Amino acid sequence: xxxxxxxxxxxxxxxxxxxxxxxxxxxxxxxxxxxxxxxxxxxxxxxxxxxxxxxxxxxxxxxxxxxxxxxxxxxxxxxxxxxxxxxxxxxxxxxxxxxxxxxxxxxxxxxxxxxxxxxxxxxxxxxxxxxxxxxxxxxxxxxxxxxxxxxxxxxxxxxxxxxxxxxxxxxxxxxxxxxxxxxxxxxxxxxxxxxxxxxxxxxxxxxxxxxxxxxxxxxxxxxxxxxxxxxxxxxxxxxxxxxxxxxxxxxxxxxxxxxxxxxxxxxxxxxxxxxxxxxxxxxxxxxxxxxxxxxxxxxxxxxxxxxxxxxxxxxxxxxxxxxxxxxxxxxxxxxxxxxxxxxxxxxxxxxxxxxxxxxxxxxxxxxxxxxxxx
Numbered sequence: 015x016x017x018x019x020x021x022x023x024x025x026x027x028x029x030x031x032x033x034x035x036x037x038x039x040x041x042x043x044x045x046x047x048x049x050x051x052x053x054x055x056x057x058x059x060x061x062x063x064x065x066x067x068x069x070x071x072x073x074x075x076x077x078x079x080x081x082x083x084x085x086x087x088x089x090x091x092x093x094x095x096x097x098x099x100x101x102x103x104x105x106x107x108x109x110x111x112x113x114x115x116x117x118x119x120x121x122x123x124x125x126x127x128x129x130x131x132x133x134x135x136x137x138x139x140x141x142x143x144x145x146x147x148x149x150x151x152x153x154x155x156x157x158x159x160x161x162x163x164x165x166x167x168x169x170x171x172x173x174x175x176x177x178x179x180x181x182x183x184x185x186x187x188x189x190x191x192x193x194x195x196x197x198x199x200x201x202x203x204x205x206x207x208x209x210x211x212x213x214x215x216x217x218x219x220x221x222x223x224x225x226x227x228x229x230x231x232x233x234x235x236x237x238x239x240x241x242x243x244x245x246x247x248x249x250x251x252x253x254x255x256x257x258x259x260x261x262x263x264x265x266x267x268x269x270x271x272x273x274x275x276x277x278x279x280x281x282x283x284x285x286x287x288x289x290x291x292x293x294x295x296x297x298x299x300x301x302x303x304x305x306x307x308x309x310x311x312x313x314x315x316x317x318x319x320x321x322x323x324x325x326x327x328x329x330x331x332x333x334x335x336x337x338x339x340x341x342x343x344x345x346x347x348x349x350x351x352x353x354x355x356x357x358x359x360x361x362x363x364x365x366x367x368x369x370x371x372x373x374x375x376x377x378x379x380x381x382x383x384x385x386x387x388x
Contacts, residue, residue: 025113025348026087028054030079030103031094032066035117038334039146040092041070043341046325050345056082058095079103083110090140090348092341093117097199098192101126104141108133113140115344115354119203119368120361122194127365128386131358140347142340142354143361145207147278149339150296151327153208155317156282156289159301160212166286171213171259173205176267177276181227188229188241196243198223198368202263205280206249207356207364209261210385212282213253215363220380221249221371226266249371251383275333297332320346362386 027044029036032055044052054074057063063075076082079099083091083106090113093103101121107114114134120143121127134141147153159165186192193199210216223244230240245266251259270277278293290300290308297318302308318327323342325335347354363385370381 024051025049025345026051026053026089027092027345028052028056028082028085028088028090029092029094030056030082031092031096031117032057032059032062033094036092036094037066037069039337040094040341043338046323046338047342047345048324049349050341054082054085054088080106083107083112085110089113090115090344092344094144096186096192097194098122098186101130104130105133108137108139111137111139113344113348115142115144115340116358116361117144118207118361119194119199119365120358121365122191124362124365124369127358127362131362131386134358140344140352140354141358142344142347143207143356143358143364144340145204145356145360145364146337146340147204147293148208148211148356149336149343150291150293151313151318151332151336152291152296152299153280155299155313156280156291157212158317159287159289160282160284164287165282165284165289168213168255168257168282168284170257170281170283171209171253172279172281172283173202173209173259173261173263174277174279175201175205175263176270176278177201177265178268178270179265180233181229181266183229183232183238184241185232188243189239190242193243195223195368195372196225196241196247197245197263197265198247198371201265202247202249202261202371203364203368205261205263206367207360208280209251209259210360210363210367211356213255213257213259215254215385216251216259216367216383217254218380218382219249219251219367219370219374221247221374223247223372223375247371249367249374251367294333296336297327322346359386359388 093116224246228240246264248262280291287303300308374381
């Protein structure tokens with residue numbers, strides 16, 4: 015693992031992509047972590063950069079991500095840019111020996127992501143995929159129950175992600191050449207990832223996508239070209255263990271606002287019991303056994319935040335603050351000179367499955383999923 019970060023007292027982090035995700039999640043997380051400092055920001059929009067100088071108290075700003083990735087005064091980068099830019103930036107970061115965390119999906123297809131993973135691996139840097147929901151306390155506790163055998167032999171995985179979003183333009187996200195896919199890559203890929211983490215490798219999938227909203231008007235009323243990506247996605251999968259999985263996601267589920275967080279339900283049915291994670295109540299899990307109904311149980315304190323984190327789980331909205339733990343894991347991996355979890359390899363395997371969903375729908379058949387290993 016590269017020692018770039020150990021030459022300074024703190025891990026010097028640059029953010030590439032100064033939009034809402036960075037403002038809401040990554041910057042507050044860096045501020046919380048005494049081992050890290052935000053030292054530079056990059057964005058394609060000079061006006062946004064100017065605003066972020068004041069918002070984030072930063073003086074070093076640039077519109078050139080390649081130059082930033084070569085900067086010797088930076089140890090690590092967080093890539094939070096449009097999907098089609100992830101690969102060239104990640105390759106530049108690998109060339110500059112920068113540790114990197116990248117938003118999902120890592121790329122526009124699995125071939126692109128494989129190249130990113132190999133470049134980061136061979137550069138000896140920490141690489142991490144921002145699969146946020148792995149860090150939800152109830153998801154971490156569900157994983158513990160499953161891996162410890164408390165649920166018995168896992169049989170079924172089930173995921174729903176329903177959002178009630180406006181039917182106006184998504185900007186670059188609604189065009190295949192910029193985003194790769196819609197709901198499938200933006201939302202369902204998270205659920206593919208934690209299913210792989212919980213249940214092990216998938217061997218076959220059968221999937222479908224659909225588009226219902228044309229999105230020909232921007233939020234401020236201007237006309238724009240129609241969307242050509244999905245706003246509904248689904249798949250059925252078979253795991254190597256013999257277990258089964260079912261996923262469905264949509265951005266068009268009217269009445270599923272839930273204070274902006276939407277509806278998320280992820281469930282494992284085992285031979286001895288069932289457990290359910292829900293995003294809007296991430297500090298509570300639903301548990302049940304034969305003869306009982308599913309009932310809420312508080313997540314034990316040791317699963318509410320990472321060990322050593324200064325974050326107070328009682329502060330802030332539970333469905334927001336657990337997202338800060340991504341940066342804690344990223345910085346921890348750098349400081350401890352170990353691999354981050356989830357890594358680019360995890361991002362690659364989720365992408366392989368997502369790509370297979372598109373192939374399945376195009377060909378109207380089941381597709382074998384051959385996942386990558388080290």
